[in-house]
Structures are given as C-alpha cells and as structure tokens.
Amino acid sequence: MPKKDEIKWLFFDVGSTLVDESKVYEDRMKRIADLSGLTYEQIYKYAMSFYKENKKGDLEVARQLGVKLPKWESQYERLYTDTKDCLKKLSRIYKIGVIANQSLGTSERLENLGVRKYLDLIIASAEEGVSKPDRCIFEIALERSSCKTENAVMIGDRIDNDIVPAKQLGMKTIWVKQGFGSLWNITDESEKADMEINNLSDVLKYL
Structure with a gap:
C-alpha cells in the first residue's frame, strides 16, 4: 500500500462491502x-x-x-455493524467515494441507511449506464474526483468486479472478504489484492 499521505481517495463497493446483503x-x-x-x-x-x-x-x-x-x-439490506463508524473515521482523513453496480436510487438508499453524509462521490452503474468490471466506471470516478490512480484505493468484496479492473488502472486494492465474494479462489496474479481484510474495521488498522 502507498504511504497514508499519498492516499487521497478511498472508493468502496456497496453490496457485501458497506451493506450486508x-x-x-x-x-x-x-x-x-x-x-x-x-x-x-x-x-x-x-x-x-x-x-x-x-x-x-x-x-x-x-x-x-x-x-x-x-x-x-x-428492503432487506442492512449496514454491517461497523460500516458507519468506519466511514465516519475515514471521512475525517480521506475523500470517500462509491463505485458500485446498483439499481437506480443508490444515493437515496445510502441516505436512508445513514451513511450518505460521509460520501463525497457516488458512481453507480444504473445512473452511469456502465457496470463493473468495465474499467470505464472506474475512469468516470477518477475523472470526477480529479484523483490520480496512484492516489486512489478501491475497497470491495468481488475479485472480478472490484480488484481486477482497479488493479489494471493502477489503483491500490483492498479485498474485503465478506459475503459470497469471500469464497473466490485466486487463480492468477492479476486477482491478488494489495491487501486482504476480513471486515471493514480492519481497514482502520492500515489507513
């Protein structure tokens, strides 16, 4: 991982990363x-x-x-118990964004869950017309945040949707091993995240 002072933006997936599905x-x-x-x-x-x-x-x-x-x-989605505290603490240090495959209304759902106030940017597939793992959705997020790839970290549960495309662009990556994404079997170097954690709270130990 880059030094803390080199990280400007943290981008999170939503499902099985911030939200327990x-x-x-x-x-x-x-x-x-x-x-x-x-x-x-x-x-x-x-x-x-x-x-x-x-x-x-x-x-x-x-x-x-x-x-x-x-x-x-x-309506059955719930925040993980540590999501709100984690975002609250990280938002004091970094800009926080979302890059996610979600249906229309992602911002409203995150508002209802009580975490929208910690997010500086939401890039969701339904609104953008492009879905992960297409690198275009990551490029949109980087462009709107005015963030260079070397200053960005992608945090998500899916190796195929989150880790691989973000790595290809030069972003640093953190694999949150939650939900069914935790069952992924790494088969190639391109699938290896810079860091693996078992829950969001572990992020606070490193960032």
Whole structure:
C-alpha cells in the first residue's frame, strides 16, 4: 500500500462491502426453492458450490433449474455493524467515494441507511449506464474526483468486479472478504489484492 499521505481517495463497493446483503440472498434462495420444489437448504448448498467455482451462485442455480431469478429485495439490506463508524473515521482523513453496480436510487438508499453524509462521490452503474468490471466506471470516478490512480484505493468484496479492473488502472486494492465474494479462489496474479481484510474495521488498522 502507498504511504497514508499519498492516499487521497478511498472508493468502496456497496453490496457485501458497506451493506450486508445476506438477508436478501436468503430471501432470493427461498423463493428459488419455492419455484423449483427443492428445499432452501438444497438451494443454498447448490449455490455455494457455484460460488466456490468463482461463479454467481444464485444466478447459476436459477439458470440450471430453469426458474426466473427472483427480484432483488433491497428492503432487506442492512449496514454491517461497523460500516458507519468506519466511514465516519475515514471521512475525517480521506475523500470517500462509491463505485458500485446498483439499481437506480443508490444515493437515496445510502441516505436512508445513514451513511450518505460521509460520501463525497457516488458512481453507480444504473445512473452511469456502465457496470463493473468495465474499467470505464472506474475512469468516470477518477475523472470526477480529479484523483490520480496512484492516489486512489478501491475497497470491495468481488475479485472480478472490484480488484481486477482497479488493479489494471493502477489503483491500490483492498479485498474485503465478506459475503459470497469471500469464497473466490485466486487463480492468477492479476486477482491478488494489495491487501486482504476480513471486515471493514480492519481497514482502520492500515489507513
């Protein structure tokens, strides 16, 4: 990682990074179970096998079983218990941004969750018309923040969406091993983050 005084901006993913999505996935898998006639436990185990193969488990299970992927119920999203405190402390030192694949209304949802006030910039796929892992969404964030790549850190749970494209641009990267993204198997040097942490609070030990 660069020296602290060289870091100007911290960019965070939202899902499974700032926001705990476990209840949303539980709801989705229960509905896949209802649609397919299998039990929730069977669906969960099936999905986990795909996540361990670096695939999106819930999507793959729905596809394999021939059922429509249930709607994402964002009302079940909750902040991780350390998110607010972490952002509050970091925002005193750095500019804080979001680069995320999200449906319309990301700013409003983060406002409702009580953390919008700590964020200086929100770049979300629905509003920008481009999604991670496309490097363009990272370039948009860097341009709007007037931040050079060497002064930016990307923090996220997904190796494919967060770490790989950010590294390609020259940003420093931190892999937060939360949610299903923590099951990713590193297969190439390009997938290795500069730092791995198990929760957001660990960020405070280094930044």
